[in-house]
Amino acid sequence: MPVATQASLKGLTYQQLADTGCKICLNNTYHLGLKPGQDTLAKVGGAHALQGWNGNLLTDSGGFQMVSLLELARVTEEGVRFLSPHDGTPMLLTPEHSISLQNTIGSDIIMQLDDVIATTSPDKARMREAMERSIRWLDRCITAHQKPTTQNLFCIIQGGLDLELRKACCEEMVKRDTPGIAIGGLSGGEAKDAYCKVVNACTGWLPENKPRYVMGVGYPEDLIVSVALGVDMFDCVWPTRTARFGNAITPHGVLNLRHSSYATDFSPISATCGCICCRPGGLGITRAYIYHVAAKETVGAHLLTMHNVHYLLALMGRVREAIVEDRFPGCPGGRWRR
Numbered sequence: 001m002p003v004a005t006q007a008s009l010k011g012l013t014y015q016q017l018a019d020t021g022c023k024i025c026l027n028n029t030y031h032l033g034l035k036p037g038q039d040t041l042a043k044v045g046g047a048h049a050l051q052g053w054n055g056n057l058l059t060d061s062g063g064f065q066m067v068s069l070l071e072l073a074r075v076t077e078e079g080v081r082f083l084s085p086h087d088g089t090p091m092l093l094t095p096e097h098s099i100s101l102q103n104t105i106g107s108d109i110i111m112q113l114d115d116v117i118a119t120t121s122p123d124k125a126r127m128r129e130a131m132e133r134s135i136r137w138l139d140r141c142i143t144a145h146q147k148p149t150t151q152n153l154f155c156i157i158q159g160g161l162d163l164e165l166r167k168a169c170c171e172e173m174v175k176r177d178t179p180g181i182a183i184g185g186l187s188g189g190e191a192k193d194a195y196c197k198v199v200n201a202c203t204g205w206l207p208e209n210k211p212r213y214v215m216g217v218g219y220p221e222d223l224i225v226s227v228a229l230g231v232d233m234f235d236c237v238w239p240t241r242t243a244r245f246g247n248a249i250t251p252h253g254v255l256n257l258r259h260s261s262y263a264t265d266f267s268p269i270s271a272t273c274g275c276i277c278c279r280p281g282g283l284g285i286t287r288a289y290i291y292h293v294a295a296k297e298t299v300g301a302h303l304l305t306m307h308n309v310h311y312l313l314a315l316m317g318r319v320r321e322a323i324v325e326d327r328f329p330g331c332p333g334g335r336w337r338r
Helices: 014-019 029-044 047-051 095-105 124-144 163-175 192-205 220-228 238-243 287-294 298-324
Strands: 024-028 056-060 073-075 080-083 090-093 109-111 152-157 180-183 212-214 247-250 253-256
Touching: 024 029, 029 047, 029 056, 029 090, 029 095, 047 056, 056 095, 090 095, 095 109, 095 124, 124 152, 124 163, 152 163, 163 192, 180 192, 192 212, 192 220, 220 298, 238 247, 238 298, 247 298, 287 298
Parallel strands: 024 056, 056 109, 109 152, 152 180, 180 212
Antiparallel strands: 073 080, 080 090, 247 253
């Protein structure tokens, strides 16, 4: 899922996003709750109408801001007290308020408010507290949810890198029988092998008939490995953010097209890519052109965003086809098997 945090996918119009074949993108509850605010969202009829997006929406509950805006947040059993990054106004985000906001936003998939801390934290007691609090907050979210027939509430598994905590959380969350399940708290700087151990363990404890979603993952190699470990859904700001720094995602790695070595490279961004920038009969964008505009014109970031989003969506499309056609490692018989 491409990430449109504040109902805006930086560098793309929603028509251009739809043209990539994208069916779902992500908004953030915390940021939309601050601006434009719940009253405005209610008046316009929700975030789909606000941003002119006819596809599906998933909203993050605001829990991640406990990490990203840590200096502005204080966590208690009641909820999270934030200071607005816009004007310093206090805001209390409780499980009930998070769900109320998401009901107003009208997203198709909504996330529980969870207690999030970095996986690299050495505070084991705080890690257990966050895991157990996330279970209690899920119960409050389920009670507060006003539109369960039209909005799918996903729980979020916490527990850091401690497999015992993760198992305990999985067991409790599965009892709540939410439509989907997220594995949260990763992509926080942990080693790759530690990440893989947590994901592999969690997918083994989770039911096979519900979608599994690892939050905040977007590097191509991480997507492929995570699918092999049994994950279905992902989101990340990296494809769009790295485009704004002049970086293109390709089968040969990430190319920094602001480097002078591309000044006279008149080949496509990626010869095998089918995006509108690269494909024959498309815009005819070359690496040299991106080099020319990336440092001083917004069109450079715009074009690379179109390419990067298309590249990752196409990659996941090929993965899906390989699974259906029994060509993906680990899925004999045409269906996923661990």
